[in-house]
Amino acid sequence: MPLPSFALSVLICSLQAFPVSAQNYTWPWQTYKSSSAEPPSLNITKSGPTSPGYLFFDQNGQYAHNYSLFIMSDDNELIWQSGYGDYGAFRTQKFEGKPVLTFFNGVSLSEPYGWGYGIIQILDDSYKSIYNVSLTVDEGNFLTLPELDASQIESYLDMHESQITAQDTILVTLYNVTKYDLSSVGGPQDGWVADSLFYELDIKTNEILFKWSVLDHVDQIPISDVQQFYPIADFGKNQSVPYGYFHINSVDKFDDGSYLISSRYYCSIFKISKNGTVEWTLQGQTGGDFELDGQLSFCYQHDARVRRELGSTVKISLFNNANSEIMSGVNQTKGVFLTLDTETMKATLDHAYTDPQDAVYAFSQGNTQLLDDGHVIMGYGSTPKIREFSADGTTLMTAQFGPGDGLIFSYRAYRQPWVGRPKEPPSVVACRDEASNSTRVYMSWLGATEHKYWDIFAGDSDNSFTLASQVGRTGFETVATIQGQVPMIRVEARGIGITGGVSNVISSQSHC
Template identity: 45%
Template sequence: MIQSRYALAMVVLLGGGLGTIGVDGQVLWPLQTYKSSPATMPFLNVTKQGQTEQGFLFFSPVDIIRGAGYPAIYSDDGQLVWQGQNQTTFAMQPQIFDGEPAVTYWNGTVGFGFGFGQITIIDNTYQSIYNVTLSCKEHNFVTVFDPEPLASCIDVHESQLTDNGTLLVTAVNITQADLSSVGGPVDGWVQDGLVYEIDVKTNKVLFRWSAAEHLAEVPISYAIAPLGSEGAGSGNKTDPYGYAHLNSIAKYGENYLLSSRFMCSVFLLAPNGSVIWHLHGRTGGDFHLDLGTSFCYQHDVRIIAATPERVTISMHNNDNTEFTGATYVTTGLILDLAMQGNKTVSLAGRVWDAAEPVYVQSQGSYQSLSNGHVLMGHGAVPKIEEFDANGAIVMRARFGYDNTMQSYRAYRYPWVGHPSTVPDVAACLSAATGDTTVYISWNGATDVVSWNVPVRRRIDGR
């Protein structure tokens, strides 16, 4: 009987605990490898200081140095549960579709800070059940890769399912715009930020919103990112100014909550596309910022409570970019927005790892768990954290050295995997002892406790 708590039991760490030397002397994070499976994934180094919430960890580590990336599920004791195909993956998120658990993720072609691809939806057998696309040709997209044709123009940043069987995504279209308000040419070029709501089963577009088509309410001058800075673009056709950089969208009732990274802004959109309210992380926008409520370059903004008098939002506030450098400690923020009176924004909560702070320059996620716990993924910094209801850190999980690994987002979610594949088996005979060791892996199975391996002996006793 071979013991295995989850589907894939680690056999060897490549490079041991110190890592190996890669290109230009870069120390590489150690990888897990297996006797019975070709899977090779980064070692997840987990330390706990308290009780964590139940569920597996869902993220998509990208090995920047080695050039590999996989959607993955880990247990929070560091064991790999499931590895998907080697591909560029963003916006991986466990969700519910048609009343059943599902996982969504983006895959496609990446530009600098955006991309063009599709959203894959898999069920708990790890089979693709839907591929949601947005035809570049049909919707008249211009891309930085023109004239190279691209099939689907969904951006990397979002894959949010709704209760109505639709999918919320972002997209980037290259178009001309007047950049004189930010010191650029009148006939400059921008990355227009778009939002789409698409019916999953039919691929029909139900809602479309374009930042460039709403300049009266969302002017380019809102942008904080300097024209020509790294990541924002210089404003020509081959390097368009990414002033909006939309990075999260969620639907509440009939309205849409939209986060713009380079505008340091959160917008609530009506079904007709008009702006209901605007929160700017530096100036306040339609609101007045109280002490400690400033934010910028934020990610993964969500509404966690709402009444006519007050709206509470959460976000990953990295407040750093490639062009600002690592200046501010990254925090998770909860803000109360008063909808009446002087519309004051007050601080309702803030979490960060004071003992091991991170300074994230891109990407990130904030997930509200049960019992007041919070899970944060730190994007460009390969670290996942969980905090309890008092803001105390209860888990740190590292899957790489800085500048060697990253994952756009990270989530915790209960999951029961029933892979449609059969287990992989390898038997190794020891020449020294004559004993045979059997290694078994079942990619994605979550309810395997042990394996019963029948033993057969030849008549001569061997």
């Protein structure tokens, strides 16, 4: 199955926002004259000052208008949009000391499977693809669902993880549909499971530096320990319906080189040592190897992250869905920060982030991000909202980009700083108005963040241009009117350090 292409086309559209339809669940989106971009119109509410940075998210789901990646501002202004594709886990990271954009690009499978096959794509600050992290495997030992043509799968990487480490390696997840004896849990002896794996890879060469499989450690993680998964009677009978009991959904790394992984259906996070053994288990309802403090509880969680290590204590954050396709609408989804003491083996809740005025019950996906100023961002996964909290838990902002749970979603969402320096020139459209003897100019520069104003040049030929106007940048698309019916137009984006901000010369249109 070929991977989706990564490209942008240019169309001339009118600026508008389309209303929500109760019949087809369409969410409002924005269009422009100078760009083909069509970002969602964010429904943003604020009750306090938010942190600097842009919002990073993908828009996906059955009723999504645009299956794309988005960088947007708190003012509902577009910064950058990708082309059409099945994407996920979009954010900025650092590689070799430089900021990059990373995301999954491939094919994702809906529940009850809930994994994907593709690459992790890495772009530089000009939005040029610089690395495609991929992994091919021996098809005799690594299987997909039979409905997929394995010969056309270019890479087996899953969308759940794409974490660049301090060592400039990358942590990724994979799923292997394979045979396994399920008789111990009431399934068939010749059963099938979806094995959860994670790898650490060299970004430049795709060399495997570490590999781990949950099926290799059933002595420490018994299949019978799964919590409230789909009934075994419905799964595991054949390759088309494997028993996906573990469902790995995040990987992080400790200072000592060991790993922190999260299992959705075990309601557990695990520390995996460098030799692959399970060093400890924190189970969100029973405690596992730890004693819970009475306040800490989680299940079906995502995005478990190591926040700080100090001696025998480690601080961890996670996105506690507390809901799933099996059990939904019961417990409110929270952003959880906790402390583990590996000497006393006690687990303590530090803070749980929720909005008492707007309870969310996200049954899948999601993440919790800790910002440098102590604010917390939550991307609510299957619920199309991004929320920012102050350190004390006060809700500061909610940005909604779709209706209803599961109709439109984003696997993860972040607030992050970003400086975009696109190599492509700005776009411009000009429209002559005979009645007012004027020309209206529409200007945008997809992905650029540093320009502050525009110079508009008018001319009769390609070689005869004069500065007709200088206007401040107003959002993604700036609109200005100059006197006279100008035949030719070009614009220049201006600001400190701006290079390459000169548009092509275009002929103005009689009407737009």
